Amino acid sequence: MRQLVKNSLNLFVAGFGCCKKEIYSTLGPTYDISRFGVNFVNLPEDSDVLVIQGFYNRTGERRLLDCYRSMEEPKWVIAAGKCIVDRSVFCQDYVLTDRLKNEIKIDFYVPGCPPRPEAFIYCILRILEIH
Amino acid sequence: MAKELYDGIYSSHKLIFVEKIRRNLEFYLKNKVRDIRLLGQEIFFNTDIDNLPEVLKEIRKNPEIEVDILSSINKYISKNRCILLINLSSVSNNFSMIIKASLKSPADDTETFAAEYNKLINQISAVYESAAFYLEGSKTEDRHFDIVLRSHILDGLDAFDTYLNAEEDIITKANISTRISVIPFYSITNKVTITELISKISRFDYNAGIFPELCFCLALEELMQLKVARRVQFIRMIISELSRISNHLSYIAKMATVLGSKITLSHILIEQERALRLIELVTGSRVHPNYIRVGGVRKDLNDEILKNISAGIKHLFKKIPIIESMLLDNTVITHKLKNTGQADRQAVLGCGVTGPNLRASGARYDLRKNRNLLLYREVSFLVAVGKYGDCLERLYIRFREIYQSIKIIDQLIGLMPDEHIRKLINLSELDMPYNKMVSSIECPHGVFKIYFEIEKNVVEKLVVMGPSRNSLYLAETILCGSRTEDIELILASLDISSGEIMQELPI
């Protein structure tokens, strides 16, 4: 099943922040992420990959968990950007991955502030096991 | 030579005018205010919380100074006291003032604190109507709403929720709640060194990251009375205009996504990539430049980079008219954009909106022309002004601004002085007495303002007043009366930057 889904991955980008700008610029003709059958969708129910990025508070965390639970198996989770991989830029004590470590299992970490579009495509290639 | 001497001895007529207003205010409000002075080009004073409504009423009614706009109300906590910063401005007289007042109740007692804050805001909103937007708490919880739109997936519409009441498909009442964007960020606003702050501050406006840095550095230079080399100012102008182009292109890309014009979107993304590459060539990063330094820039531009920039600019100048005609020659799109989300000049001014959104409604207000910002007076450009203030006008004015930015960069590359940039200042041994400073700059969304308190080389408190909150308030007013299918379009057309909406979560 996991192999079948990999032919057409649907991505859902949660949260708000600077990484979103870079992730969506992979849609452009220069990078063209659709070559690998990757689409960006607006509903978590349709998606296979959840991209966590940006800044969160308690309300945001709850919404993120809702999104994660409403996704169907098989699912992958990508943590993009420094704010998620390590800790928030704005607050030294706020570590999202520690707070949600019991609920969400993260498959790939993409560091960078924000990660370049190439770095994000590289992560997708790692999921698809091309590279 | 003579002109430079003249500029050095006499301050500009603008500053003399503001100084006159400051004296007038001191005379009118003799007993009610303390510590009234000029910070940069703005007036700043302290007042007691009991006197605040009277002071505001006095300022509002005075026909001489014509302060009719409430730009923003910000609050921050220091020593368990909540301190309000009320930012008023006058477009006709072209100056702004900041009033500082501290609330009585301690900040850790949340209930009495919230009650006092809301009571005060209600008092202010009797004088300035737009203050009602800053009410806190159960504005959206206990009422019934027909439509609730959770945060959108598009960049820019993702940091707030929209609560709507509608009759059939006409919206009767709109409420915008920014609950999701109140995030903890105490480690950037409290006790940060200057170098650390410069490398982090661009997150507050990540669509055009150079402007927060530039704003902060200009303020520090004003405080230290530093004279910056001409070449540095030229480089700063080039990079800020490049950021303006890339921000406007991403705005147009957002509009094309909402309008469903996929072919135009891919054309825009190519050009946006080109602009971002030019920015990366100059600064080293696409989004967070970390380029401006106090008294200079991180790295000088060499001839090769200048050649690359002028070639890129030529290419953009050729391609953007094609995009414009693809988007705006299409009658389906223009009919959809025309007369949706219309706001007249008075309504827009009342919300305190600045930048292209204000200019689209017919007010000619641009800090690049109205103040001595960098060296913009040495280049010739027009301030694009619209008339009708609808979505079409707002889209159209962005195209005009891109052409003007291209024109500015083209002139700057020709005029670039050949000058040696001095070594940068070592900020780690800076010993500055306690000081406050306000600075503002024209960023692509509007007037970006920063207030900070500094001692030695540590920034004790930082408050960011971005223009996007005012655009949100404008959205609340213009969504009423429009149709439900246009919500996304109207919100996207206001060019809201999520980074500027963020507020500090008190701990």
Added chain:
Amino acid sequence: MRPVIRDFFSGFGNLFRKPRTVVYPKEKIIIPEGSRGIPRLKLDLDSLEIICNGCGDCRKVCPENCIEIIKTVDENGIEVLDEFYLDLSRCSFCGNCVEFCNLDAIEMTYRHQLAEPDKNSFRLEKLELIKQSDYSLRDFWTK
């Protein structure tokens, strides 16, 4: 009618042009000069030793505290660098360490692509940081 004809010709020109898309895993994406990627420790080209002496300026100036330096004393009684850790998961690629280094001992490569399932593998040691010099030529960063 005119816009239709013009759009036709602008699209027609695209038939005789190279495709814009960079076919990423096969082709190289050339990154603009001066772009900030993963930091590397420079070697002295004559003696092939690390230039860095472990003064710790970069650690003080780093806004994210991602650099860790351990020093030892050699047989002559001079303090030398023993181990240099850099946590890439914390790094925000601001480039302050390069700017404030007095010896020019640290440099930024053009390598960006980083994605690992394990968070701890982003912590680079001294030898790994030297190895990054393979990526400092910007054409070959896809290696």
